[in-house]
Amino acid sequence: MVRNTQQGNAIRQALKKAGRPLSAQEILNLAQKKVPGLGIATVYRNLKSLHEESSVVAVELPGQPPRWELAPAKHHHHFLCNICDKLYEINACPEDLQHLLPAGYTLEEHDLLLRGLCDNCSRNKKQSE
Amino acid sequence: MVRNTQQGNAIRQALKKAGRPLSAQEILNLAQKKVPGLGIATVYRNLKSLHEESSVVAVELPGQPPRWELAPAKHHHHFLCNICDKLYEINACPEDLQHLLPAGYTLEEHDLLLRGLCDNCSRNKKQSE
């Protein structure tokens, strides 16, 4: 049976409060404010369990460790800002990707990562030009 | 200046002959047939150089080490088979992704990974049903 521990709660709360995908290290830092002795191994073990029960989702980024977010209600994608490195949730989807595939292929899932400049960084860049 | 070494050639040839993205380990295995003493560090150093000069591209996969391919002539995406784990090149692109973004965001690049069953595995699965 699954037990209700301080550590597990702190980890889930950190993800919930952040509202954006966090790295294991970020989760550790946040959760340690609630449970000072918390170790990184416990973060990984909890993430693994949560992932197995589909409560959290891993977001993979090129050349970086994955970030984790609470399982979203609806299908969505992400936008990574090339300047501030923040990862945003995009509530839209290109749909109809099956037609990109050659005949015979069956599409089951898809991952889309958009990259560029977020609103903030776009604005800052324009000002400095 | 850049020198023309056996090792570098073996690595480039392995990528060229394979015609699909390879992991560093796969490259090592293939290139060692030409240059037996070849070390993994040399594979990584060559990949790094080739990547810097944009001759090769890294393809990132969730939960796996990246695979490398010779820089493709044209923009494309990939399809990962959920059964045989082979990675295929898809010469198509959803285009017009900017409209998925909120106002103010600037789209610079995008990565799309399609997953499902390749032609072969789709067929095998149907037969066994």
Next chain:
DNA sequence: GTCGTTGCAAAGCGTTTGCAGCCTA
């Protein structure tokens, strides 16, 4: 009291780096 969970430290894996020797230009 049981036994799932934890913290620590050690190990694992993919990747990078320091260094002395090698080999291309």
Next chain:
DNA sequence: TAGGCTGCAAACGCTTTGCAACGAC
């Protein structure tokens, strides 16, 4: 011959695991 490139082994960063102690039920 100079100095870029190599192989080896050690180091690295992130993640997982073994183990004894802890604590939720």
